[in-house]
Amino acid sequence: MKNNRLAYPYVGWIALFVILPLVLIVVYAFTARSGGFTLENFSNMEIYLPVFFRSFWLAFIATAICLAIGYPVAYFLSREGHGFRRIATILIMLPMWMNFLLRTYSWMSILENTGLINTFLQNIGFFTLFNGIFGTSYAYFPMINTQGAIVLGMVYNFLPFMILPIYTVIEKIDYRVIEAAQDLGADTKNVFKRVILPLSLPGILSGITMVFVPSVSTFAISKLLGGGMVTLLGDLIEMQFTGGSYNPYLGSAVSLVMMVIVLICMAVMNRFGEGEEGAVAL
Numbered sequence: 001m002k003n004n005r006l007a008y009p010y011v012g013w014i015a016l017f018v019i020l021p022l023v024l025i026v027v028y029a030f031t032a033r034s035g036g037f038t039l040e041n042f043s044n045m046e047i048y049l050p051v052f053f054r055s056f057w058l059a060f061i062a063t064a065i066c067l068a069i070g071y072p073v074a075y076f077l078s079r080e081g082h083g084f085r086r087i088a089t090i091l092i093m094l095p096m097w098m099n100f101l102l103r104t105y106s107w108m109s110i111l112e113n114t115g116l117i118n119t120f121l122q123n124i125g126f127f128t129l130f131n132g133i134f135g136t137s138y139a140y141f142p143m144i145n146t147q148g149a150i151v152l153g154m155v156y157n158f159l160p161f162m163i164l165p166i167y168t169v170i171e172k173i174d175y176r177v178i179e180a181a182q183d184l185g186a187d188t189k190n191v192f193k194r195v196i197l198p199l200s201l202p203g204i205l206s207g208i209t210m211v212f213v214p215s216v217s218t219f220a221i222s223k224l225l226g227g228g229m230v231t232l233l234g235d236l237i238e239m240q241f242t243g244g245s246y247n248p249y250l251g252s253a254v255s256l257v258m259m260v261i262v263l264i265c266m267a268v269m270n271r272f273g274e275g276e277e278g279a280v281a282l
Contacts, residue, residue, distance in 0.1 A: 025259075028252035041253035048236060048254065055233040056261070058147060059215035062154035063162075066211045067204065069155070070162035074203070075196070077163075078170040089167075092160050104153055104224045111143040111152075111225070118143075145227035153221040158214060162207035169203030170196065209266055216262060233258050 032038035073092075077085050095103055110116045118140040121127060127138050143149055173196065181191045219234025226232075233254065240251025 025252045025255050028249050029256045031249055033247075033249060041250050042257070045253065045257065051231055051233060051236050052258075052261075054147075054230070055216050055258075058151055058154070058232065059212050062151050062158065062215045063208055063212045065151070065155050066159050066162040067208065070159060070207060071166055071200075071204070074163050074167035074170055077167050078173075085171075089164075092163055095156075096160055100157065101220060101224075103157060104221055107149070107153055107156065108144065108224055111149055113140045113142065113144065115144070117141075144225065145229045147226070147230055149225040150222050150230055150232075153225045154211075154215045154218065157221065158211045161210035161214075165206035165210065166200060166203035169206075170200050173199050205269060208269065212265070213262060217258065 029041055030037055030039070032040060077088050080088070108115075112118070122140070127140070131137055177199075178191055178195055181195045186194065216232075217234050217237075219232065219238045222230055222232045222235055228235075237251045237255050237258075239245060240247045240254065
């Protein structure tokens, strides 16, 4: 009984700051400006389908890039010595100790038309050589305020959330299982394909979830690196709550639809992961 009482503050915290906001979102989503029940907030949402598609597409690209980079890094770290792993883990987490907005602002100064990259290319005469070969007249490469810059910001900010879960899972794989597979005649490729990859699947799913969810709902990255030229779901929701077109009812409806779609994607992915693990076990 005493241990249960210790959990009361945490239950109250979750109820106040997690459950209550979700309930308010649901209530506002089905409420009209006049105060009555309505489905109008959802019926006109087709005009925002391009925003939904763009947000999920860019989040998917960022997640795929994080997985392509994060898995080899995590696997490499798991094969190294304890001292190297500790230093590498600190270096991976080091940018996360800095403010999120500050990290994103730093990429603005790097990608701007007069930023670090374009200035360096100008100083070494790259644009003169490039224009002479291809007959163009570039004074700089436009990198800021593009979808590519937004994806880059997502990858940079969320990559540690992909590396660390995968690394944690791979590190805990019993090496005797790998030795058993080698004793049974499996080469390096088959050991990875049939042993390491299936056993690391929980870390992969955790990493995908931890990258995809904040990527699809981000608004700070798209606002700073997209310059307001690329509207994502996070920007759309923010405009409904803080912009001139103040409409918390529509913003709640968009938020609710986004959460439902994300939950469906996560459920399908987890179901797929369970199927993969069962196939490997068989």
